[in-house]
Amino acid sequence: MRPAVLLVLLSLWLYSPVHAQLSPVALTCEHRTNPLGLDETKPRLSWQLTGTGRNLRQTAYQIQTSDAPTFKKLGWDSGKIPSDASVLLPYEGPALRSGQRVYWRVRAYDQTGKVGSWSPAAYWEMGLLSAADWRATWIEPADTVKTGAPAIMLRKPFSITRKVASARAYATAHGMYELRLNGQRVSDELLAPGWTVYSKRLQYQVYDITSQLRVGANVVGAQVGEGWYAGVIGFTNNAKYYGNRLGLLAQLVIRYTDGTTDVIGTDGSWQYSTNGPIRQSELYDGETYDARLSRAGWDAPGAGAGGTDWSAVRVASYPLTNLRATVSEPVRRQEELKPQRIFRTPSGTLVADFGQNMTGWIRLRVSGPAGTTVRIRHAEVLDKKGEFYTTNLRQAKQELTYTLSGSGNEVYEPHFTFMGFRYVAVDGFPGELKPEHLTGVVIHTDMPPTGRFECSSALINQLQRNIEWGQKGNFVDVPTDCPQRDERLGWTGDAQAFCRTAGFNRGVAALFTRWLADVAADQSAEGAVPFVVPDILSRVDPKTGNRDVATSAGWGDIATIGPWTMYNLYGDRRLLETQYPSMKAYVDYIRKKAGATNIWKSGSVFGDWLFYKPHMYSHTEPDGYTNGDMIATAFYAYSTDLLRKAATVLGKTDDARQYGDLFESIKATFQREYVTPSGRIASDSQTAYVLALNFNLLADELRPLATQHLVNDIRSRKNHLSTGFLGTPYLCHVLSDNGFTDVGYDLLLQETYPSWLYPVRMGATTIWERWDGIKPDSTFQDEGMNSFNHYAYGAIGDWMYRVVAGIELGQPGYKQIRVQPQPTDRLTFAKAAMKSPYGDIESGWERKDGQLVVRIRVPANTTALIRLPRAEAGSVTESGKPLAQVPDCRNITPDKGSLAMEIGSGEYTFTYPEK
Numbered sequence: 001m002r003p004a005v006l007l008v009l010l011s012l013w014l015y016s017p018v019h020a021q022l023s024p025v026a027l028t029c030e031h032r033t034n035p036l037g038l039d040e041t042k043p044r045l046s047w048q049l050t051g052t053g054r055n056l057r058q059t060a061y062q063i064q065t066s067d068a069p070t071f072k073k074l075g076w077d078s079g080k081i082p083s084d085a086s087v088l089l090p091y092e093g094p095a096l097r098s099g100q101r102v103y104w105r106v107r108a109y110d111q112t113g114k115v116g117s118w119s120p121a122a123y124w125e126m127g128l129l130s131a132a133d134w135r136a137t138w139i140e141p142a143d144t145v146k147t148g149a150p151a152i153m154l155r156k157p158f159s160i161t162r163k164v165a166s167a168r169a170y171a172t173a174h175g176m177y178e179l180r181l182n183g184q185r186v187s188d189e190l191l192a193p194g195w196t197v198y199s200k201r202l203q204y205q206v207y208d209i210t211s212q213l214r215v216g217a218n219v220v221g222a223q224v225g226e227g228w229y230a231g232v233i234g235f236t237n238n239a240k241y242y243g244n245r246l247g248l249l250a251q252l253v254i255r256y257t258d259g260t261t262d263v264i265g266t267d268g269s270w271q272y273s274t275n276g277p278i279r280q281s282e283l284y285d286g287e288t289y290d291a292r293l294s295r296a297g298w299d300a301p302g303a304g305a306g307g308t309d310w311s312a313v314r315v316a317s318y319p320l321t322n323l324r325a326t327v328s329e330p331v332r333r334q335e336e337l338k339p340q341r342i343f344r345t346p347s348g349t350l351v352a353d354f355g356q357n358m359t360g361w362i363r364l365r366v367s368g369p370a371g372t373t374v375r376i377r378h379a380e381v382l383d384k385k386g387e388f389y390t391t392n393l394r395q396a397k398q399e400l401t402y403t404l405s406g407s408g409n410e411v412y413e414p415h416f417t418f419m420g421f422r423y424v425a426v427d428g429f430p431g432e433l434k435p436e437h438l439t440g441v442v443i444h445t446d447m448p449p450t451g452r453f454e455c456s457s458a459l460i461n462q463l464q465r466n467i468e469w470g471q472k473g474n475f476v477d478v479p480t481d482c483p484q485r486d487e488r489l490g491w492t493g494d495a496q497a498f499c500r501t502a503g504f505n506r507g508v509a510a511l512f513t514r515w516l517a518d519v520a521a522d523q524s525a526e527g528a529v530p531f532v533v534p535d536i537l538s539r540v541d542p543k544t545g546n547r548d549v550a551t552s553a554g555w556g557d558i559a560t561i562g563p564w565t566m567y568n569l570y571g572d573r574r575l576l577e578t579q580y581p582s583m584k585a586y587v588d589y590i591r592k593k594a595g596a597t598n599i600w601k602s603g604s605v606f607g608d609w610l611f612y613k614p615h616m617y618s619h620t621e622p623d624g625y626t627n628g629d630m631i632a633t634a635f636y637a638y639s640t641d642l643l644r645k646a647a648t649v650l651g652k653t654d655d656a657r658q659y660g661d662l663f664e665s666i667k668a669t670f671q672r673e674y675v676t677p678s679g680r681i682a683s684d685s686q687t688a689y690v691l692a693l694n695f696n697l698l699a700d701e702l703r704p705l706a707t708q709h710l711v712n713d714i715r716s717r718k719n720h721l722s723t724g725f726l727g728t729p730y731l732c733h734v735l736s737d738n739g740f741t742d743v744g745y746d747l748l749l750q751e752t753y754p755s756w757l758y759p760v761r762m763g764a765t766t767i768w769e770r771w772d773g774i775k776p777d778s779t780f781q782d783e784g785m786n787s788f789n790h791y792a793y794g795a796i797g798d799w800m801y802r803v804v805a806g807i808e809l810g811q812p813g814y815k816q817i818r819v820q821p822q823p824t825d826r827l828t829f830a831k832a833a834m835k836s837p838y839g840d841i842e843s844g845w846e847r848k849d850g851q852l853v854v855r856i857r858v859p860a861n862t863t864a865l866i867r868l869p870r871a872e873a874g875s876v877t878e879s880g881k882p883l884a885q886v887p888d889c890r891n892i893t894p895d896k897g898s899l900a901m902e903i904g905s906g907e908y909t910f911t912y913p914e915k
Contacts (some may be wrong), residue, residue: 037206054906127325136265176227221299225416368430370406378421421483527589529556571813603632611724623720623744687727804833
């Protein structure tokens with residue numbers, strides 16, 4: 001054989017997909033990249049796979065761990081494990097120790113049995129697994145907290161005489177803290193230790209401080225503000241809800257190259273002062289900072305601490321059993337925005353417009369005489385006259401007050417607060433205010449971006465941006481309702497409505513894992529789930545200390561909807577197992593309330609919150625009203641069915657049978673009490689039909705009739721919705737699931753009130769709390785409850801991803817994907833992409849020159865079931881080839897006017913005439 005022919009054959013062999021190696025990438029541990037400080041004693045490991053060609057599958061894997069990235073000495077070797085699993089596989093090696101760092105790597109075998117190369121090393125590090133590992137004690141100032149008091153500074157000098165090999169800081173606080181070492185912050189994490197049910201779950205953070213230590217003199221310090229622990233929280237103006245003393249618990253574990261270890265912990269040798277520059281720092285009111293009181297060097301060796309106002313701390317005794325390593329990613333600075341314009345309002349107020357409603361704060365650059373005070377106020381909107389509008393903030397001041405030191409160019413950012421704003425009003429600025437003097441710093445939980453959606457409509461694209469910004473602005477450690485007024489609480493109803501959409505836009509597995517644990521921790525002994533988590537609203541009996549927890553249908557159901565959604569999005573069976581007792585307790589609580597009637601009377605406190613034209617807490621029945629008992633009974637049935645499904649997944653057959661029977665019993669009651677033989681449902685509202693259809697509460701023969709009643713109502717309103725927080729997330733899904741996708745598009749593309757695009761037309765850059773937060777005449781809705789950054793109505797994003805673009809779940813974690821776009825002639829293209837646990841999924845369509853072009857991407861180690869709308873096999877090409885000549889497309893079958901088939905991983909482009 002000629003050498004040239006041999007060379008060609010060798011090239012074909014080398015680059016054939018059959019021989020392409022699988023390369024593991026994107027290694028994570030417990031949903032996070034290289035996490036520091038884990039409590040989980042069997043951490044779960046995940047990876048994605050890349051390679052050349054289509055139909056790439058893993059048939060086996062091998063994991064190795066070591067105490068060093070060289071892997072010269074192995075701690076655990078799984079050996080070759082025949083399996084296609086690559087998501088959330090538990091570590092099965094030797095028992096793990098407190099503070100232990102474990103390096104790990106993985107390699108995969110492809111469908112031919114060929115093994116790929118080892119992945120780059122990743123790692124995880126354990127936290128302190130026992131209360132006995134804490135050598136530090138809690139320390140506090142001598143006095144209790146006075147609301148609006150200065151932040152406290154704490155410090156301790158210490159010396160190092162040997163070379164440091166590695167060092168960690170373990171820290172938490174009663175309050176909100178920043179840990180410092182030798183004049184610098186030890187981390188870019190913000191608002192630590194986060195907001196949890198402190199009495200049961202107080203998080204601690206772990207920091208790598210190796211590079212900040214020095215041989216010789218060192219100083220460790222901290223600033224502690226009131227935060228959620230001792231500050232004012234909730235619109236009831238709760239102050240010092242969790243405690244009336246700020247405190248710090250911290251220990252530095254220093255390992256030297258000679259094998260010895262030192263521990264520097266908080267104890268009676270630390271000192272504190274309240275005479276620093278942070279004179280007041282509150283979540284709602286903002287921060288007052290006097291730079292003349294800055295004490296450069298207070299947290300560094302030398303004489304910088306200065307003064308005689310350092311006092312001995314008070315050593316306190318608190319149980320350490322509530323300490324938990326941080327589960328989710330921290331809050332961090334994410335991006336920066338500059339003012340788009342600076343102007344004077346008609347009344348003369350100096351205002352900067354950042355062009356985007358955001359959550360965070362302002363970085364101020366200023367120079368001027370000492371004692372000059374600059375005040376910065378924050379607002380979301382301007383009023384009809386163009387004036388700075390803050391009435392909707394209620395009691396929250398949202399102000400920064402900065403007094404200059406006179407030292408030249410000064411730069412200031414706040415510490416223990418955040419604001420929701422688009423506009424800032426600036427008073428007292430010395431000289432001319434220019435864009436370079438102000439920077440908007442956007443903060444939120446460090447959720448990795450995972451999804452994107454785009455189509456030919458500029459308004460829909462802005463809606464998608466508004467949904468994303470609403471999520472960023474409200475996922476600040478806790479999924480809150482709003483970031484600006486005197487509330488900012490973890491409303492459970494908002495979270496259950498939006499959690500599916502949240503998982504498309506961002507990686508929220510770790511955040512919801514942590515927050516759902518707090519949902520369970522805040523449940524009452526009877527199983528009731530509070531309105532907000534962490535729960536600061538329930539009345540506490542002063543004699544017993546017990547909380548009188550109230551719940552509401554659609555809010556308490558986060559206990560079932562949240563875990564089931566996260567299980568489906570991420571394939572996290574352990575989360576489902578962990579939350580199962582909470583799910584069961586909630587359903588059993590309702591079961592007891594409903595009794596033999598199966599009707600949960602008075603179970604709906606909020607109803608279909610903020611539906612079309614309601615009056616707050618109205619007991620009348622305005623247009624669009626849905627009966628509260630019907631809502632409660634529908635959600636009772638839905639949660640029961642989700643519990644049944646969870647029990648089935650977890651192998652709890654007795655529970656699955658019991659709750660399956662209960663669901664059928666509730667369903668029969670619902671039909672008897674609320675459904676007529678013509679398919680009309682009590683209340684005759686859009687939400688009534690949506691819940692009944694989405695929760696499978698109707699007899700099969702009545703579904704078409706009920707759907708038609710829903711469509712008739714929409715048509716009678718000239719293609720407008722009338723749903724609130726509970727009906728809106730499912731509205732378009734019910735339409736498309738029952739053959740009326742066109743009506744779903746009519747609602748999505750509607751531009752007048754009430755609709756999703758009405759706020760966009762009115763200039764919104766986030767999702768509003770109300771459909772008409774700003775009325776057509778530019779006046780405002782109810783000033784007492786009118787946030788312009790609420791994410792609940794952004795749940796339409798779920799329909800845009802799953803129906804418009806067509807990315808649908810086939811199996812939990814997207815191990816199998818269903819791709820089924822549903823185009824409309826009112827758009828010329830739509831496309832979406834999301835990072836699943838297995839890798840990037842893409843689906844999109846384009847109408848071009850009488851052809852429909854559908855582009856799909858399926859990640860390695862998964863398969864997809866696809867449905868090409870309005871296609872016939874003989875007219876479809878894939879990447880230019882007739883479909884019959886594409887072996888990667890299997891089981892091609894006509895299906896209800898569309899063409900269904902199976903495909904493996906890879907990129908595909910289907911083109912066919914548009915009907």
